[in-house]
Amino acid sequence: MNIHFFKYQGAGNDFILIDHSASPIKDIDYEWVKKICDRRFGVGGDGLMFLTSHPDYDFEMLYFNSDGRPGSMCGNGGRCIVAFAKHLGIIDKETNFLAVDGPHYAKISAEGNWVELQMIDIDTIGRDGEAYVLNTGSPHYVARMENLATYDVYHEGKAIRNNETYKKEGINVNFVEDKGDHLFVRTFERGVEDETYACGTGVTAVALSMALHKQQSGHLKTPVKVLGGDLSVEFDYNGRQFTNVFLCGPAEKVFEGELNW
Template identity: 65%
Template sequence: MKLNFFKYEGAGNDFILIDNRNGAFSSIKNTETIKNLCDRHFGIGADGLMILELKNGFDFEMRYFNADGREGSMCGNGGRCIVAFAKHLNLIQTETNFLAVDGPHYATISENGNWVSLQMIDVQEIDSDGEAFVLNTGSPHYVLQVNNLASKNVYEIGKSIRNNEIYSINGINVNFVEDFGDHYFVRTYERGVENETFACGTGVTAVSMAMAKKKGLFGNIKNSIKVPGGNLSVSFNYDGKIFGNVFLEGPATFVFEGSIEI
């Protein structure tokens, strides 16, 4: 079967996008097929794969699969990219309401289609693990503040935390953050990819919340985030109990389209 696909990236976090409104991909969708498509040597290559499907009451439904082929939890940069994809398909214009695995999401997109602001879920609980913070922003995250982040071996340290006795069964995304005052620098080891990625949307959202809690900040907060693949921003309101009105903003860029035999 010939599969038509689109490739998008958000701050270097890259994804395969498939329009499955006709349901054709459903008959061949399986873990091995998706894993092979995401393989950077023998497939298209991507951090994950997303399927756009129809859903009553919403503009569309987003289904996200990790690079290991398994259906994943929410992906923030993926969510922004699928909004850009929906605009390309003329499903939306400048705003949308769509459904993802963690519930409904609202988003706006620029007229040129390459800048997306995505509303994320509210967060109430932040736990601690030693000096680190643990929270779920649609996906589970571990956040640890460090110094000299550019020189850290994020792959080895992140892998060891993700696979320790606490997190090995369900897995966790491991984020390291360095505070530069006017921005945070973040690097992330992602479960499902099992490697460091150029960016992680739910990860920088988790970092912003964890650092606000650590610093005792309240009210309307907006943070600039630098990641290896570019720049993102996160804004929210924190009243001491709930992180609400959460938005992840950044680029969502079309890379190429093509077809592949599967």
């Protein structure tokens, strides 16, 4: 059986998307997902998403990591599936959809290539030594760093993700360098088990952690550079809680094709 798919990317974070809006998804073959996400034997992607129907929302986002297993919230994936929903004619300029961490609101440009996705509110940020630990829909570890461009993110991030504290559940490991007018971020992602070009929930976690670190408050907008391009995070912080958190950036269709199901 052939199934039509689309490939989208958001700041280099790339995803395979499949329209299943006519009916719910059942009996996912995890090995099939893993194979399709493989960059040599499949289409290749950091993850795969099904857009499926939901009675109370415009659509539901079902996300799978490239290891084939169901994933936690993916911010760039969320932005890409909003662009996909617009392409399909399911939404226009705004949407309310359901993801694994709950409902999300998003706005999309008329051209359909710029998406502002509302993330969950955050009221708890922990510490692990000098690092910050928080959950922005996915669990994240945030470490400040200098000379990040030449840092060994793969080996250092893998070591933290697999240490005794985080090995069982896994954690995404972010390294950030404060460049003054923007933050530079690199991320080792669980589920992909490698460094990715961008991580939306990771960029969000970094922006909030750095606001706490620098004792900032009010309405804040944080420009962020990742390996795959530019993103920004906007939010309100009153010294206790982060609200109205939006992950903003590009979401672009790359190509489409047919898969053997």
